[in-house]
Amino acid sequence: MAKPGAxxxxxxxxxxxxxxxxxxxxxVSRYTTTKNKRNTTGRMELKKFCPNCNKHTVHKETK
Structure with missing residues (x-):
């Protein structure tokens, strides 16, 4: 069984x-997603569509 909290x-x-x-x-455009904190220890950055800017922009992880 997998360990909880990964x-x-x-x-x-x-x-x-x-x-x-x-x-x-x-x-401000916000998306929610999941990440594996063991494999991706740094802040995540993805290019996603922003409906407010009406274009694809870089979305950074927030706390």
Whole structure:
């Protein structure tokens, strides 16, 4: 049986929404996903679609 606690739920937040003033709508895009904290010890960065910016941007892991 697998040991509990290997996977944790993280939140990914758009990096351009904080500084971009010419957005389609106000707000910050956030996605939730899981990661294995044993294999991925650092902060995760993924390119995801941001509906506020209306384009694919880098989303970084937040606490």
């Amino acid at each position: 996977r944790i739920i993280i939140t990914l937040e758009c990096t351009e929404c904080r500084t971009n003033t010419a957005k389609r709508r106000p707000g």
